[in-house]
Amino acid sequence: MFSHRIVSTVVLSLGLVPLLADAASAETWVVGEDGNMTIQATIDAALADAGVDDTILVPPGVYDETVVVMYGASSQESLKIRRQGKKGTVTIQGTGGAALRLNGVHDVSVENLTLQSASAADGIPALLVDGSSSDVRIENVLGVAGDDVGATIDGNSTVGVTMTDCDFSGMVFVGFQIEGVGHVLRKCVADACGLNGFLMTDESLLCTLEKCRSDAGGLSGGTFSGVCTVNGSGHRLTKVKVSNGGDDGFLVLGQGHVLEKCEATGSADAGFLVDEAQAMLMNCSATGNAVGFSGGGLGTSLTGGNYDDNTSHGISIVDGGVEIRGVSASGNGGDGALVDAAVFGMKILDSTFKKNDGEGLRVQGQICWVEGNVAKSGNGLVDEGTGNDGRGNKVKGEATNDF
16 A cells, blocks of 8 residues: 555655755645545555655544654654544554654644554553654544553653543543643543543643543542642643542642632542642532542632532641632531641631531631631531631521631
8 A cells, every 4th residue: 555645746855855845845645545445554654755744634444553753754843644534533553552652743733533552451552742742733532442541741841732622531541641841631531541530740840721521430540549630830720520530539739730610529539639739729619529628738729619518528628828718618518618636827718608517617727717707507617726716707596606
């Protein structure tokens, strides 16, 4: 089989004539022969011929090969690989390692492919982006359930990978594993993964997740307990939804993270666990978990949002330096908010506690400030610690108001 050029002009290989390759020489290549839509194992041939700004179209079918786009090859710069036509499935089944590897590339886009690694028992992802790659765009790329890992962005020098509408559900271990700087995941899905739907490692920095989701289906998180585990520094998560984690919904480690309008439901442990980290939770929601929010850390804050209808406490603070402002913690099986005896110096402001089976707010810590809160429906504001104080708090009914 061979690769067929749609455009008949001469191709200038980037590796051979880099100075002459420009937008004017861009061509489109079709994998296989004209008119045959089921040709297999010819993507590498198209890569060998393609140059700067070229497009490779892959007809629907199954391709048994490992596709590697790498630094120094003629296809290194500004390459596009996509399905030919608007319908059908292009499946690349790796024959040695990842089905698709983008190694040290720049300005490469990949669209409308399904990827499966060579073996489901080797720990190798279906999609691997590594080698200081930058400005990579991946859209509507899917995994095959049963693979070990779906997509891995590897290396702290990999920069600016954007993944949109990608689905790596059903992975044995991890759906998306992220290292490097400035990556963006939009509307990506990782349901029923054995360990983590999304794992942002300690070598990740300033990455963004928008409108992503993961339903763990009750599976456990292993070493990193979160269905969505956020490590590293400076990440922003917006409207990310996780559910039914065997352990925690969100596990937050590291520093400088922002979670806005994120939702955690049905987790066996905490909806949000901030483990001695620093994070801002803004208008987040945790319902139907064992605990809505647990943990803390210097500089962590909960602003707005609902921590309602959890089996135990709505909010459980076990590390100091936290500020709670304007939240609802109601209808929980334990306290609305519980401040542990080990906590020193935090603030609880302008929040509402009602219909909890325990107290609305129970403070067992030291030197905490409680102001402008409201407890209703039999809930009180109870001080069981030392040196705590407050003002402007209201309790409706005969419940205790120690502040």
